[in-house]
Amino acid sequence: MSDKIFEGQHAVVTGGSRGIGAAIAETLARHGAMVTIMGRSIATLDTRAREMSAASGGQVAGCAVDLGDPASIDHAFDNLSGDFPAPSILVNNAGLALSAPFSRTDLDFWNKILGVDLTGAFLCIRKVLPAMTKAGHGRIVNISSTAGLKGYPYVSAYCAAKHGLIGLTRSLALETAHKGVTVNSVCPGYTDTDIVRDTIANIVNKTGRSAEDALAELVKHNPQSRLIQPAEIAEAVVWLCRPESASVTGQSIAVAGGEVM
Numbered sequence: 001m002s003d004k005i006f007e008g009q010h011a012v013v014t015g016g017s018r019g020i021g022a023a024i025a026e027t028l029a030r031h032g033a034m035v036t037i038m039g040r041s042i043a044t045l046d047t048r049a050r051e052m053s054a055a056s057g058g059q060v061a062g063c064a065v066d067l068g069d070p071a072s073i074d075h076a077f078d079n080l081s082g083d084f085p086a087p088s089i090l091v092n093n094a095g096l097a098l099s100a101p102f103s104r105t106d107l108d109f110w111n112k113i114l115g116v117d118l119t120g121a122f123l124c125i126r127k128v129l130p131a132m133t134k135a136g137h138g139r140i141v142n143i144s145s146t147a148g149l150k151g152y153p154y155v156s157a158y159c160a161a162k163h164g165l166i167g168l169t170r171s172l173a174l175e176t177a178h179k180g181v182t183v184n185s186v187c188p189g190y191t192d193t194d195i196v197r198d199t200i201a202n203i204v205n206k207t208g209r210s211a212e213d214a215l216a217e218l219v220k221h222n223p224q225s226r227l228i229q230p231a232e233i234a235e236a237v238v239w240l241c242r243p244e245s246a247s248v249t250g251q252s253i254a255v256a257g258g259e260v261m
């Protein structure tokens with residue numbers, strides 16, 4: 001099987017500037033895709049795009065967007081690089097993982113998380129789906145979470161958004177089943193990125209426990225007793241995007257060491 005399986009295809013990866021999104025973007029580029037990475041800082045994106053192009057030998061471009069702002073999403077997708085064709089792969093990866101007890105989850109907090117994690121993904125799909133269905137080919141991968149498959153305390157807004165993303169995945173997969181477009185979710189467990197580093201700092205601040213204790217508290221959810229690596233999530237995404245995965249749609253695949261099954 002050719003290593004450059006996505007040659008000629010354009011993949012958009014939201015939140016591609018770091019963490020899981022950066023791993024996904026670089027892996028897609030290594031497999032031949034032209035990749036647009038999205039995030040809020042164009043300076044960061046341009047630097048990361050240059051680094052990824054060099055590391056992968058592919059073409060990676062940055063595109064600034066605030067996924068909490070519908071007008072910004074319109075503007076970003078209407079101004080994608082003219083060197084790339086219409087996207088045939090969309091990875092809705094960007095996400096905010098803020099925590100708060102329900103008693104302190106006010107409407108602003110709720111809307112902020114739902115706006116980026118769920119409505120942002122919905123709006124990005126709206127921008128790329130017409131061209132995918134017209135071409136008769138497309139891959140949409142929504143990065144949900146184990147928090148889309150089960151509950152955790154103190155993250156009700158995040159859990160609601162991630163469960164919602166799975167509902168969107170399932171419904172849209174049925175609508176696009178005859179159009180050559182697959183729609184799936186990947187659900188990471190605790191993964192070694194800034195989100196987990198911030199969560200550990202938060203636990204240390206709020207409880208006075210050590211960072212080692214806080215990390216142990218997080219990895220105890222994973223039967224393999226470890227953090228997931230971003231590259232492991234990237235490989236699951238790449239597999240879903242392969243031509244051979246055309247029958248896999250509407251699925252929510254946990255990459256979480258057996259935490260949910």
Ligand code: NAP
Nearest residue numbers: 015017019020039040066067093094095145190191193195
């Ligand atoms: P991360 O390191 O915090 O990166 C988040 C990415 O999202 C960054 O590229 C960030 O870019 C972008 N982003 C955040 N808000 C944005 C906004 N309003 N507009 C545009 N881009 C925005 O996160 P991660 O750990 O890699 O997580 C990636 C995805 O996996 C998220 O959806 C997360 O919920 C999910 N996930 C993560 C874990 C985990 O343990 N790490 C577990 C399960 C699921 P800028 O800040 O530059 O804008």
